[in-house]
Amino acid sequence: MGRSRSGRIRTAEQDPADPGTAPTPAAGRTPATGRTHAQGPLLHPVASGTAELRPDRDRPRAWHLLLDGAPQSLVDLADPTHLGFTYQRRLGHLIDLAAPAGKPVTVLHLGGGALTLARYTATTRPRSRQQVAEIDTRLTELVRTELPLERSWQIRVRGADARAVLERAPEGAADLVIADVFSGARVPGHCATREFAELAARALAPTGRFAANITDGAGLPFARAQVATLRAVFPEVCLVADPAVLRGKRFGNLILAASHQPLPLDELGRRVATDPSHGRIEHGRSLADFTAGAVPATDATAVPSPAPPDGVFH
Structure with a gap:
Protein backbone atom coordinates (compact mmCIF):
# COMPACT_ATOMS: atom_id res chain seq x y z
CA MET A 1 0.00 0.00 0.00
CA GLY A 2 1.11 3.53 -0.66
CA ARG A 3 2.15 5.82 2.11
CA SER A 4 -0.80 7.68 3.57
CA ARG A 5 -0.95 10.40 6.16
CA SER A 6 -3.28 13.10 7.29
CA GLY A 7 -3.37 16.11 5.05
CA ARG A 8 -5.28 19.37 5.07
CA ILE A 9 -5.89 21.65 2.14
CA ARG A 10 -6.66 25.26 2.96
CA THR A 11 -7.80 27.25 -0.06
CA ALA A 12 -9.24 30.28 1.71
CA GLU A 13 -8.27 32.47 4.61
CA GLN A 14 -8.47 30.92 8.06
CA ASP A 15 -11.86 31.43 9.63
CA PRO A 16 -12.06 34.01 12.42
CA ALA A 17 -12.91 32.78 15.88
CA ASP A 18 -16.62 32.28 16.44
CA PRO A 19 -17.17 31.93 20.20
CA GLY A 20 -20.93 31.85 19.75
CA THR A 21 -20.84 28.44 18.06
CA ALA A 22 -17.78 26.76 19.54
CA PRO A 23 -18.32 24.30 22.42
CA THR A 24 -17.06 25.36 25.82
CA PRO A 25 -13.93 23.56 27.07
CA ALA A 26 -14.46 21.15 29.94
CA ALA A 27 -14.67 22.90 33.27
CA GLY A 28 -11.47 22.81 35.28
CA ARG A 29 -9.35 21.75 32.31
CA THR A 30 -5.66 22.59 32.65
CA PRO A 31 -4.17 23.42 29.24
CA ALA A 32 -1.27 21.26 28.16
CA THR A 33 2.14 22.88 28.20
CA GLY A 34 4.06 23.05 24.97
CA ARG A 35 5.90 25.29 22.58
CA THR A 36 5.48 29.02 23.16
CA HIS A 37 5.40 31.81 20.60
CA ALA A 38 8.54 33.24 22.19
CA GLN A 39 10.39 30.22 20.83
CA GLY A 40 9.38 31.19 17.29
CA PRO A 41 8.74 28.98 14.25
CA LEU A 42 10.20 25.50 14.04
CA LEU A 43 11.32 23.56 10.95
CA HIS A 44 11.83 19.84 11.38
CA PRO A 45 12.37 16.97 8.91
CA VAL A 46 9.78 14.20 9.08
CA ALA A 47 9.13 11.16 6.91
CA SER A 48 6.61 12.99 4.73
CA GLY A 49 8.75 16.10 4.12
CA THR A 50 9.62 19.18 6.13
CA ALA A 51 7.23 20.03 8.94
CA GLU A 52 6.91 23.63 10.06
CA LEU A 53 5.25 24.89 13.22
CA ARG A 54 4.30 28.51 12.67
CA PRO A 55 2.80 30.72 15.41
CA ASP A 56 -0.72 31.98 14.82
CA ARG A 57 -0.73 35.78 14.80
CA ASP A 58 -4.13 36.11 16.52
CA ARG A 59 -4.07 33.38 19.16
CA PRO A 60 -1.12 33.40 21.60
CA ARG A 61 -0.92 29.63 22.10
CA ALA A 62 -2.01 28.48 18.65
CA TRP A 63 0.21 26.88 16.03
CA HIS A 64 -0.12 26.11 12.34
CA LEU A 65 1.36 22.85 11.11
CA LEU A 66 2.62 22.96 7.52
CA LEU A 67 4.20 20.15 5.54
CA ASP A 68 6.42 21.23 2.67
CA GLY A 69 4.70 24.61 2.81
CA ALA A 70 1.14 23.25 2.64
CA PRO A 71 -1.16 24.12 5.59
CA GLN A 72 -2.15 20.94 7.42
CA SER A 73 -3.58 21.71 10.86
CA LEU A 74 -4.19 24.45 13.39
CA VAL A 75 -3.89 23.63 17.10
CA ASP A 76 -4.67 26.02 19.95
CA LEU A 77 -3.09 24.57 23.08
CA ALA A 78 -5.13 26.93 25.26
CA ASP A 79 -8.44 26.04 23.60
CA PRO A 80 -8.58 22.70 21.76
CA THR A 81 -12.20 23.43 20.80
CA HIS A 82 -11.03 26.12 18.38
CA LEU A 83 -11.24 24.76 14.83
CA GLY A 84 -9.69 27.37 12.58
CA PHE A 85 -10.06 25.67 9.19
CA THR A 86 -13.47 25.41 7.52
CA TYR A 87 -13.15 21.69 6.80
CA GLN A 88 -12.26 21.03 10.45
CA ARG A 89 -15.29 22.98 11.65
CA ARG A 90 -17.55 20.86 9.45
CA LEU A 91 -16.04 17.64 10.76
CA GLY A 92 -16.42 19.14 14.24
CA HIS A 93 -20.15 19.56 13.61
CA LEU A 94 -20.38 15.85 12.84
CA ILE A 95 -18.49 15.06 16.05
CA ASP A 96 -20.93 17.27 17.97
CA LEU A 97 -23.90 15.43 16.44
CA ALA A 98 -22.55 11.93 16.97
CA ALA A 99 -24.22 11.60 20.40
CA PRO A 100 -25.87 13.77 23.06
CA ALA A 101 -23.66 16.66 24.16
CA GLY A 102 -20.78 15.59 26.40
CA LYS A 103 -21.38 11.86 26.02
CA PRO A 104 -18.17 9.85 25.41
CA VAL A 105 -17.83 8.28 21.97
CA THR A 106 -15.49 5.83 20.29
CA VAL A 107 -13.71 7.35 17.30
CA LEU A 108 -11.29 5.98 14.72
CA HIS A 109 -9.33 8.78 13.03
CA LEU A 110 -7.67 7.78 9.76
CA GLY A 111 -4.97 10.41 9.38
CA GLY A 112 -3.58 12.29 12.34
CA GLY A 113 -1.47 15.34 11.54
CA ALA A 114 -1.44 17.58 14.62
CA LEU A 115 -4.36 15.60 16.14
CA THR A 116 -6.66 18.63 16.05
CA LEU A 117 -9.92 16.67 15.81
CA ALA A 118 -8.83 14.14 18.42
CA ARG A 119 -8.09 17.02 20.82
CA TYR A 120 -11.48 18.57 20.03
CA THR A 121 -13.28 15.30 20.74
CA ALA A 122 -11.38 14.69 23.97
CA THR A 123 -12.26 18.18 25.22
CA THR A 124 -15.92 18.30 24.21
CA ARG A 125 -16.56 14.63 25.04
CA PRO A 126 -14.38 13.66 28.03
CA ARG A 127 -13.61 9.95 28.46
CA SER A 128 -14.02 9.29 24.75
CA ARG A 129 -11.90 6.45 23.38
CA GLN A 130 -9.96 7.42 20.28
CA GLN A 131 -7.51 5.67 18.00
CA VAL A 132 -5.55 7.58 15.36
CA ALA A 133 -3.76 6.10 12.35
CA GLU A 134 -0.77 8.25 11.35
CA ILE A 135 1.94 6.55 9.35
CA ASP A 136 4.48 9.34 9.79
CA THR A 137 5.84 8.45 13.22
CA ARG A 138 8.41 11.27 13.12
CA LEU A 139 5.59 13.76 12.65
CA THR A 140 3.69 12.23 15.57
CA GLU A 141 6.80 12.47 17.74
CA LEU A 142 7.22 16.14 16.82
CA VAL A 143 3.57 16.89 17.60
CA ARG A 144 3.68 15.07 20.93
CA THR A 145 6.82 16.97 21.93
CA GLU A 146 5.93 20.48 20.81
CA LEU A 147 2.10 20.37 20.96
CA PRO A 148 1.56 17.78 23.71
CA LEU A 149 -1.65 15.98 24.47
CA GLU A 150 -3.15 16.08 27.94
CA ARG A 151 -2.53 12.97 30.00
CA SER A 152 -6.20 12.42 30.76
CA TRP A 153 -7.11 12.08 27.09
CA GLN A 154 -7.62 8.53 25.86
CA ILE A 155 -5.95 8.99 22.47
CA ARG A 156 -3.86 6.18 21.03
CA VAL A 157 -1.79 6.94 17.93
CA ARG A 158 -0.70 4.03 15.76
CA GLY A 159 2.15 4.47 13.29
CA ALA A 160 0.62 2.53 10.42
CA ASP A 161 -1.14 2.95 7.09
CA ALA A 162 -4.71 4.15 7.52
CA ARG A 163 -6.29 1.30 5.58
CA ALA A 164 -4.21 -1.30 7.38
CA VAL A 165 -5.51 0.04 10.70
CA LEU A 166 -9.07 0.08 9.38
CA GLU A 167 -8.74 -3.54 8.28
CA ARG A 168 -7.89 -4.52 11.86
CA ALA A 169 -10.52 -2.35 13.54
CA PRO A 170 -13.00 -4.18 15.80
CA GLU A 171 -16.30 -4.86 14.10
CA GLY A 172 -19.23 -2.65 15.13
CA ALA A 173 -17.30 -0.70 17.76
CA ALA A 174 -16.90 2.86 16.43
CA ASP A 175 -19.39 5.68 16.75
CA LEU A 176 -17.37 7.63 14.19
CA VAL A 177 -14.80 6.78 11.55
CA ILE A 178 -13.19 9.97 10.23
CA ALA A 179 -11.03 9.70 7.13
CA ASP A 180 -8.65 12.62 6.59
CA VAL A 181 -6.00 10.68 4.72
CA PHE A 182 -3.60 12.34 2.32
CA SER A 183 -0.32 11.37 0.70
CA GLY A 184 1.30 14.69 0.00
CA ALA A 185 -1.65 16.84 -1.03
CA ARG A 186 -3.71 14.00 -2.56
CA VAL A 187 -6.12 11.42 -1.19
CA PRO A 188 -4.47 8.05 -1.95
CA GLY A 189 -6.50 5.76 -4.18
CA HIS A 190 -6.47 2.77 -1.82
CA CYS A 191 -8.28 4.88 0.81
CA ALA A 192 -11.02 5.98 -1.59
CA THR A 193 -12.65 2.79 -2.83
CA ARG A 194 -15.79 0.76 -2.28
CA GLU A 195 -13.72 -1.83 -0.42
CA PHE A 196 -12.39 0.90 1.87
CA ALA A 197 -15.94 2.16 2.51
CA GLU A 198 -17.08 -1.39 3.29
CA LEU A 199 -14.31 -1.70 5.86
CA ALA A 200 -15.46 1.57 7.44
CA ALA A 201 -19.06 0.34 7.50
CA ARG A 202 -17.90 -2.87 9.19
CA ALA A 203 -16.08 -0.90 11.90
CA LEU A 204 -19.11 1.24 12.73
CA ALA A 205 -21.73 0.57 15.37
CA PRO A 206 -25.27 0.24 13.92
CA THR A 207 -25.92 3.94 14.52
CA GLY A 208 -22.35 5.02 13.71
CA ARG A 209 -21.30 7.45 10.99
CA PHE A 210 -18.47 7.70 8.50
CA ALA A 211 -17.04 11.10 7.55
CA ALA A 212 -14.34 11.97 5.05
CA ASN A 213 -12.40 15.05 4.01
CA ILE A 214 -11.49 15.07 0.32
CA THR A 215 -10.34 17.68 -2.19
CA ASP A 216 -11.17 18.28 -5.82
CA GLY A 217 -11.23 20.97 -8.47
CA ALA A 218 -12.62 21.67 -11.93
CA GLY A 219 -15.40 19.27 -12.90
CA LEU A 220 -15.18 17.47 -9.53
CA PRO A 221 -14.58 14.00 -11.06
CA PHE A 222 -13.02 12.63 -7.89
CA ALA A 223 -15.76 13.98 -5.63
CA ARG A 224 -18.51 12.62 -7.89
CA ALA A 225 -16.89 9.18 -7.87
CA GLN A 226 -16.55 9.31 -4.08
CA VAL A 227 -20.24 10.11 -3.68
CA ALA A 228 -21.11 7.19 -5.96
CA THR A 229 -18.75 4.98 -3.95
CA LEU A 230 -20.34 5.80 -0.60
CA ARG A 231 -23.86 5.51 -2.02
CA ALA A 232 -22.99 1.95 -3.09
CA VAL A 233 -22.28 1.04 0.56
CA PHE A 234 -24.41 3.35 2.73
CA PRO A 235 -28.11 4.19 2.28
CA GLU A 236 -27.63 7.68 3.73
CA VAL A 237 -25.00 10.02 2.30
CA CYS A 238 -24.56 13.79 2.27
CA LEU A 239 -21.94 16.24 1.07
CA VAL A 240 -20.96 19.64 2.51
CA ALA A 241 -18.87 22.18 0.61
CA ASP A 242 -18.58 25.81 -0.33
CA PRO A 243 -20.82 26.70 -3.30
CA ALA A 244 -17.82 27.78 -5.39
CA VAL A 245 -16.21 24.38 -4.85
CA LEU A 246 -19.45 22.58 -5.72
CA ARG A 247 -19.63 24.54 -8.97
CA GLY A 248 -16.08 23.53 -9.80
CA LYS A 249 -14.96 27.15 -9.74
CA ARG A 250 -12.36 26.65 -7.04
CA ARG A 285 -32.06 13.60 -5.25
CA SER A 286 -29.72 16.59 -5.59
CA LEU A 287 -26.80 14.43 -4.47
CA ALA A 288 -27.78 11.68 -6.90
CA ASP A 289 -27.84 14.28 -9.67
CA PHE A 290 -24.43 15.52 -8.50
CA THR A 291 -22.82 12.17 -9.31
CA ALA A 292 -23.63 12.78 -13.01
CA GLY A 293 -23.29 9.11 -13.93
CA ALA A 294 -20.07 8.55 -11.97
CA VAL A 295 -19.43 4.94 -10.97
CA PRO A 296 -18.04 3.69 -7.65
CA ALA A 297 -14.27 3.44 -7.36
CA THR A 298 -12.87 -0.01 -6.59
CA ASP A 299 -9.46 -1.32 -5.63
CA ALA A 300 -8.99 -2.25 -9.29
CA THR A 301 -9.90 1.17 -10.70
CA ALA A 302 -9.07 3.70 -7.98
CA VAL A 303 -6.94 6.77 -8.62
CA PRO A 304 -5.78 9.42 -6.14
CA SER A 305 -7.48 12.77 -5.92
CA PRO A 306 -6.11 15.47 -8.26
CA ALA A 307 -3.08 17.48 -7.25
CA PRO A 308 -3.88 21.03 -6.18
CA PRO A 309 -3.14 23.74 -8.76
CA ASP A 310 0.03 25.76 -8.45
CA GLY A 311 -0.33 28.64 -6.02
CA VAL A 312 -3.37 27.26 -4.20
CA PHE A 313 -1.63 27.73 -0.84
CA HIS A 314 -0.63 31.33 -1.47
Missing part, protein backbone atom coordinates in the same frame (compact mmCIF):
# COMPACT_ATOMS: atom_id res chain seq x y z
CA PHE A 251 -10.18 23.81 -5.82
CA GLY A 252 -11.06 22.99 -2.22
CA ASN A 253 -12.32 20.65 0.45
CA LEU A 254 -15.54 18.67 0.45
CA ILE A 255 -16.86 16.80 3.48
CA LEU A 256 -18.76 13.55 2.99
CA ALA A 257 -20.89 11.89 5.67
CA ALA A 258 -22.53 8.48 5.47
CA SER A 259 -24.52 6.13 7.69
CA HIS A 260 -26.95 3.23 7.73
CA GLN A 261 -29.30 5.46 9.73
CA PRO A 262 -30.77 8.87 8.80
CA LEU A 263 -28.27 11.71 9.06
CA PRO A 264 -29.06 14.78 11.24
CA LEU A 265 -29.42 17.01 8.19
CA ASP A 266 -31.54 19.77 9.75
CA GLU A 267 -29.20 20.33 12.68
CA LEU A 268 -26.13 19.94 10.50
CA GLY A 269 -27.56 22.57 8.17
CA ARG A 270 -28.12 24.98 11.05
CA ARG A 271 -24.56 24.54 12.24
CA VAL A 272 -23.06 24.92 8.78
CA ALA A 273 -25.06 28.12 8.40
CA THR A 274 -23.26 29.61 11.44
CA ASP A 275 -19.82 29.08 9.92
CA PRO A 276 -17.96 32.16 8.71
CA SER A 277 -17.49 30.45 5.33
CA HIS A 278 -20.74 29.75 3.50
CA GLY A 279 -21.51 26.08 2.95
CA ARG A 280 -24.13 24.03 1.14
CA ILE A 281 -25.41 20.53 1.89
CA GLU A 282 -26.35 18.12 -0.90
CA HIS A 283 -28.48 15.08 -0.10
CA GLY A 284 -31.05 12.81 -1.68
Whole structure:
Protein backbone atom coordinates (compact mmCIF):
# COMPACT_ATOMS: atom_id res chain seq x y z
CA MET A 1 0.00 0.00 0.00
CA GLY A 2 1.11 3.53 -0.66
CA ARG A 3 2.15 5.82 2.11
CA SER A 4 -0.80 7.68 3.57
CA ARG A 5 -0.95 10.40 6.16
CA SER A 6 -3.28 13.10 7.29
CA GLY A 7 -3.37 16.11 5.05
CA ARG A 8 -5.28 19.37 5.07
CA ILE A 9 -5.89 21.65 2.14
CA ARG A 10 -6.66 25.26 2.96
CA THR A 11 -7.80 27.25 -0.06
CA ALA A 12 -9.24 30.28 1.71
CA GLU A 13 -8.27 32.47 4.61
CA GLN A 14 -8.47 30.92 8.06
CA ASP A 15 -11.86 31.43 9.63
CA PRO A 16 -12.06 34.01 12.42
CA ALA A 17 -12.91 32.78 15.88
CA ASP A 18 -16.62 32.28 16.44
CA PRO A 19 -17.17 31.93 20.20
CA GLY A 20 -20.93 31.85 19.75
CA THR A 21 -20.84 28.44 18.06
CA ALA A 22 -17.78 26.76 19.54
CA PRO A 23 -18.32 24.30 22.42
CA THR A 24 -17.06 25.36 25.82
CA PRO A 25 -13.93 23.56 27.07
CA ALA A 26 -14.46 21.15 29.94
CA ALA A 27 -14.67 22.90 33.27
CA GLY A 28 -11.47 22.81 35.28
CA ARG A 29 -9.35 21.75 32.31
CA THR A 30 -5.66 22.59 32.65
CA PRO A 31 -4.17 23.42 29.24
CA ALA A 32 -1.27 21.26 28.16
CA THR A 33 2.14 22.88 28.20
CA GLY A 34 4.06 23.05 24.97
CA ARG A 35 5.90 25.29 22.58
CA THR A 36 5.48 29.02 23.16
CA HIS A 37 5.40 31.81 20.60
CA ALA A 38 8.54 33.24 22.19
CA GLN A 39 10.39 30.22 20.83
CA GLY A 40 9.38 31.19 17.29
CA PRO A 41 8.74 28.98 14.25
CA LEU A 42 10.20 25.50 14.04
CA LEU A 43 11.32 23.56 10.95
CA HIS A 44 11.83 19.84 11.38
CA PRO A 45 12.37 16.97 8.91
CA VAL A 46 9.78 14.20 9.08
CA ALA A 47 9.13 11.16 6.91
CA SER A 48 6.61 12.99 4.73
CA GLY A 49 8.75 16.10 4.12
CA THR A 50 9.62 19.18 6.13
CA ALA A 51 7.23 20.03 8.94
CA GLU A 52 6.91 23.63 10.06
CA LEU A 53 5.25 24.89 13.22
CA ARG A 54 4.30 28.51 12.67
CA PRO A 55 2.80 30.72 15.41
CA ASP A 56 -0.72 31.98 14.82
CA ARG A 57 -0.73 35.78 14.80
CA ASP A 58 -4.13 36.11 16.52
CA ARG A 59 -4.07 33.38 19.16
CA PRO A 60 -1.12 33.40 21.60
CA ARG A 61 -0.92 29.63 22.10
CA ALA A 62 -2.01 28.48 18.65
CA TRP A 63 0.21 26.88 16.03
CA HIS A 64 -0.12 26.11 12.34
CA LEU A 65 1.36 22.85 11.11
CA LEU A 66 2.62 22.96 7.52
CA LEU A 67 4.20 20.15 5.54
CA ASP A 68 6.42 21.23 2.67
CA GLY A 69 4.70 24.61 2.81
CA ALA A 70 1.14 23.25 2.64
CA PRO A 71 -1.16 24.12 5.59
CA GLN A 72 -2.15 20.94 7.42
CA SER A 73 -3.58 21.71 10.86
CA LEU A 74 -4.19 24.45 13.39
CA VAL A 75 -3.89 23.63 17.10
CA ASP A 76 -4.67 26.02 19.95
CA LEU A 77 -3.09 24.57 23.08
CA ALA A 78 -5.13 26.93 25.26
CA ASP A 79 -8.44 26.04 23.60
CA PRO A 80 -8.58 22.70 21.76
CA THR A 81 -12.20 23.43 20.80
CA HIS A 82 -11.03 26.12 18.38
CA LEU A 83 -11.24 24.76 14.83
CA GLY A 84 -9.69 27.37 12.58
CA PHE A 85 -10.06 25.67 9.19
CA THR A 86 -13.47 25.41 7.52
CA TYR A 87 -13.15 21.69 6.80
CA GLN A 88 -12.26 21.03 10.45
CA ARG A 89 -15.29 22.98 11.65
CA ARG A 90 -17.55 20.86 9.45
CA LEU A 91 -16.04 17.64 10.76
CA GLY A 92 -16.42 19.14 14.24
CA HIS A 93 -20.15 19.56 13.61
CA LEU A 94 -20.38 15.85 12.84
CA ILE A 95 -18.49 15.06 16.05
CA ASP A 96 -20.93 17.27 17.97
CA LEU A 97 -23.90 15.43 16.44
CA ALA A 98 -22.55 11.93 16.97
CA ALA A 99 -24.22 11.60 20.40
CA PRO A 100 -25.87 13.77 23.06
CA ALA A 101 -23.66 16.66 24.16
CA GLY A 102 -20.78 15.59 26.40
CA LYS A 103 -21.38 11.86 26.02
CA PRO A 104 -18.17 9.85 25.41
CA VAL A 105 -17.83 8.28 21.97
CA THR A 106 -15.49 5.83 20.29
CA VAL A 107 -13.71 7.35 17.30
CA LEU A 108 -11.29 5.98 14.72
CA HIS A 109 -9.33 8.78 13.03
CA LEU A 110 -7.67 7.78 9.76
CA GLY A 111 -4.97 10.41 9.38
CA GLY A 112 -3.58 12.29 12.34
CA GLY A 113 -1.47 15.34 11.54
CA ALA A 114 -1.44 17.58 14.62
CA LEU A 115 -4.36 15.60 16.14
CA THR A 116 -6.66 18.63 16.05
CA LEU A 117 -9.92 16.67 15.81
CA ALA A 118 -8.83 14.14 18.42
CA ARG A 119 -8.09 17.02 20.82
CA TYR A 120 -11.48 18.57 20.03
CA THR A 121 -13.28 15.30 20.74
CA ALA A 122 -11.38 14.69 23.97
CA THR A 123 -12.26 18.18 25.22
CA THR A 124 -15.92 18.30 24.21
CA ARG A 125 -16.56 14.63 25.04
CA PRO A 126 -14.38 13.66 28.03
CA ARG A 127 -13.61 9.95 28.46
CA SER A 128 -14.02 9.29 24.75
CA ARG A 129 -11.90 6.45 23.38
CA GLN A 130 -9.96 7.42 20.28
CA GLN A 131 -7.51 5.67 18.00
CA VAL A 132 -5.55 7.58 15.36
CA ALA A 133 -3.76 6.10 12.35
CA GLU A 134 -0.77 8.25 11.35
CA ILE A 135 1.94 6.55 9.35
CA ASP A 136 4.48 9.34 9.79
CA THR A 137 5.84 8.45 13.22
CA ARG A 138 8.41 11.27 13.12
CA LEU A 139 5.59 13.76 12.65
CA THR A 140 3.69 12.23 15.57
CA GLU A 141 6.80 12.47 17.74
CA LEU A 142 7.22 16.14 16.82
CA VAL A 143 3.57 16.89 17.60
CA ARG A 144 3.68 15.07 20.93
CA THR A 145 6.82 16.97 21.93
CA GLU A 146 5.93 20.48 20.81
CA LEU A 147 2.10 20.37 20.96
CA PRO A 148 1.56 17.78 23.71
CA LEU A 149 -1.65 15.98 24.47
CA GLU A 150 -3.15 16.08 27.94
CA ARG A 151 -2.53 12.97 30.00
CA SER A 152 -6.20 12.42 30.76
CA TRP A 153 -7.11 12.08 27.09
CA GLN A 154 -7.62 8.53 25.86
CA ILE A 155 -5.95 8.99 22.47
CA ARG A 156 -3.86 6.18 21.03
CA VAL A 157 -1.79 6.94 17.93
CA ARG A 158 -0.70 4.03 15.76
CA GLY A 159 2.15 4.47 13.29
CA ALA A 160 0.62 2.53 10.42
CA ASP A 161 -1.14 2.95 7.09
CA ALA A 162 -4.71 4.15 7.52
CA ARG A 163 -6.29 1.30 5.58
CA ALA A 164 -4.21 -1.30 7.38
CA VAL A 165 -5.51 0.04 10.70
CA LEU A 166 -9.07 0.08 9.38
CA GLU A 167 -8.74 -3.54 8.28
CA ARG A 168 -7.89 -4.52 11.86
CA ALA A 169 -10.52 -2.35 13.54
CA PRO A 170 -13.00 -4.18 15.80
CA GLU A 171 -16.30 -4.86 14.10
CA GLY A 172 -19.23 -2.65 15.13
CA ALA A 173 -17.30 -0.70 17.76
CA ALA A 174 -16.90 2.86 16.43
CA ASP A 175 -19.39 5.68 16.75
CA LEU A 176 -17.37 7.63 14.19
CA VAL A 177 -14.80 6.78 11.55
CA ILE A 178 -13.19 9.97 10.23
CA ALA A 179 -11.03 9.70 7.13
CA ASP A 180 -8.65 12.62 6.59
CA VAL A 181 -6.00 10.68 4.72
CA PHE A 182 -3.60 12.34 2.32
CA SER A 183 -0.32 11.37 0.70
CA GLY A 184 1.30 14.69 0.00
CA ALA A 185 -1.65 16.84 -1.03
CA ARG A 186 -3.71 14.00 -2.56
CA VAL A 187 -6.12 11.42 -1.19
CA PRO A 188 -4.47 8.05 -1.95
CA GLY A 189 -6.50 5.76 -4.18
CA HIS A 190 -6.47 2.77 -1.82
CA CYS A 191 -8.28 4.88 0.81
CA ALA A 192 -11.02 5.98 -1.59
CA THR A 193 -12.65 2.79 -2.83
CA ARG A 194 -15.79 0.76 -2.28
CA GLU A 195 -13.72 -1.83 -0.42
CA PHE A 196 -12.39 0.90 1.87
CA ALA A 197 -15.94 2.16 2.51
CA GLU A 198 -17.08 -1.39 3.29
CA LEU A 199 -14.31 -1.70 5.86
CA ALA A 200 -15.46 1.57 7.44
CA ALA A 201 -19.06 0.34 7.50
CA ARG A 202 -17.90 -2.87 9.19
CA ALA A 203 -16.08 -0.90 11.90
CA LEU A 204 -19.11 1.24 12.73
CA ALA A 205 -21.73 0.57 15.37
CA PRO A 206 -25.27 0.24 13.92
CA THR A 207 -25.92 3.94 14.52
CA GLY A 208 -22.35 5.02 13.71
CA ARG A 209 -21.30 7.45 10.99
CA PHE A 210 -18.47 7.70 8.50
CA ALA A 211 -17.04 11.10 7.55
CA ALA A 212 -14.34 11.97 5.05
CA ASN A 213 -12.40 15.05 4.01
CA ILE A 214 -11.49 15.07 0.32
CA THR A 215 -10.34 17.68 -2.19
CA ASP A 216 -11.17 18.28 -5.82
CA GLY A 217 -11.23 20.97 -8.47
CA ALA A 218 -12.62 21.67 -11.93
CA GLY A 219 -15.40 19.27 -12.90
CA LEU A 220 -15.18 17.47 -9.53
CA PRO A 221 -14.58 14.00 -11.06
CA PHE A 222 -13.02 12.63 -7.89
CA ALA A 223 -15.76 13.98 -5.63
CA ARG A 224 -18.51 12.62 -7.89
CA ALA A 225 -16.89 9.18 -7.87
CA GLN A 226 -16.55 9.31 -4.08
CA VAL A 227 -20.24 10.11 -3.68
CA ALA A 228 -21.11 7.19 -5.96
CA THR A 229 -18.75 4.98 -3.95
CA LEU A 230 -20.34 5.80 -0.60
CA ARG A 231 -23.86 5.51 -2.02
CA ALA A 232 -22.99 1.95 -3.09
CA VAL A 233 -22.28 1.04 0.56
CA PHE A 234 -24.41 3.35 2.73
CA PRO A 235 -28.11 4.19 2.28
CA GLU A 236 -27.63 7.68 3.73
CA VAL A 237 -25.00 10.02 2.30
CA CYS A 238 -24.56 13.79 2.27
CA LEU A 239 -21.94 16.24 1.07
CA VAL A 240 -20.96 19.64 2.51
CA ALA A 241 -18.87 22.18 0.61
CA ASP A 242 -18.58 25.81 -0.33
CA PRO A 243 -20.82 26.70 -3.30
CA ALA A 244 -17.82 27.78 -5.39
CA VAL A 245 -16.21 24.38 -4.85
CA LEU A 246 -19.45 22.58 -5.72
CA ARG A 247 -19.63 24.54 -8.97
CA GLY A 248 -16.08 23.53 -9.80
CA LYS A 249 -14.96 27.15 -9.74
CA ARG A 250 -12.36 26.65 -7.04
CA PHE A 251 -10.18 23.81 -5.82
CA GLY A 252 -11.06 22.99 -2.22
CA ASN A 253 -12.32 20.65 0.45
CA LEU A 254 -15.54 18.67 0.45
CA ILE A 255 -16.86 16.80 3.48
CA LEU A 256 -18.76 13.55 2.99
CA ALA A 257 -20.89 11.89 5.67
CA ALA A 258 -22.53 8.48 5.47
CA SER A 259 -24.52 6.13 7.69
CA HIS A 260 -26.95 3.23 7.73
CA GLN A 261 -29.30 5.46 9.73
CA PRO A 262 -30.77 8.87 8.80
CA LEU A 263 -28.27 11.71 9.06
CA PRO A 264 -29.06 14.78 11.24
CA LEU A 265 -29.42 17.01 8.19
CA ASP A 266 -31.54 19.77 9.75
CA GLU A 267 -29.20 20.33 12.68
CA LEU A 268 -26.13 19.94 10.50
CA GLY A 269 -27.56 22.57 8.17
CA ARG A 270 -28.12 24.98 11.05
CA ARG A 271 -24.56 24.54 12.24
CA VAL A 272 -23.06 24.92 8.78
CA ALA A 273 -25.06 28.12 8.40
CA THR A 274 -23.26 29.61 11.44
CA ASP A 275 -19.82 29.08 9.92
CA PRO A 276 -17.96 32.16 8.71
CA SER A 277 -17.49 30.45 5.33
CA HIS A 278 -20.74 29.75 3.50
CA GLY A 279 -21.51 26.08 2.95
CA ARG A 280 -24.13 24.03 1.14
CA ILE A 281 -25.41 20.53 1.89
CA GLU A 282 -26.35 18.12 -0.90
CA HIS A 283 -28.48 15.08 -0.10
CA GLY A 284 -31.05 12.81 -1.68
CA ARG A 285 -32.06 13.60 -5.25
CA SER A 286 -29.72 16.59 -5.59
CA LEU A 287 -26.80 14.43 -4.47
CA ALA A 288 -27.78 11.68 -6.90
CA ASP A 289 -27.84 14.28 -9.67
CA PHE A 290 -24.43 15.52 -8.50
CA THR A 291 -22.82 12.17 -9.31
CA ALA A 292 -23.63 12.78 -13.01
CA GLY A 293 -23.29 9.11 -13.93
CA ALA A 294 -20.07 8.55 -11.97
CA VAL A 295 -19.43 4.94 -10.97
CA PRO A 296 -18.04 3.69 -7.65
CA ALA A 297 -14.27 3.44 -7.36
CA THR A 298 -12.87 -0.01 -6.59
CA ASP A 299 -9.46 -1.32 -5.63
CA ALA A 300 -8.99 -2.25 -9.29
CA THR A 301 -9.90 1.17 -10.70
CA ALA A 302 -9.07 3.70 -7.98
CA VAL A 303 -6.94 6.77 -8.62
CA PRO A 304 -5.78 9.42 -6.14
CA SER A 305 -7.48 12.77 -5.92
CA PRO A 306 -6.11 15.47 -8.26
CA ALA A 307 -3.08 17.48 -7.25
CA PRO A 308 -3.88 21.03 -6.18
CA PRO A 309 -3.14 23.74 -8.76
CA ASP A 310 0.03 25.76 -8.45
CA GLY A 311 -0.33 28.64 -6.02
CA VAL A 312 -3.37 27.26 -4.20
CA PHE A 313 -1.63 27.73 -0.84
CA HIS A 314 -0.63 31.33 -1.47
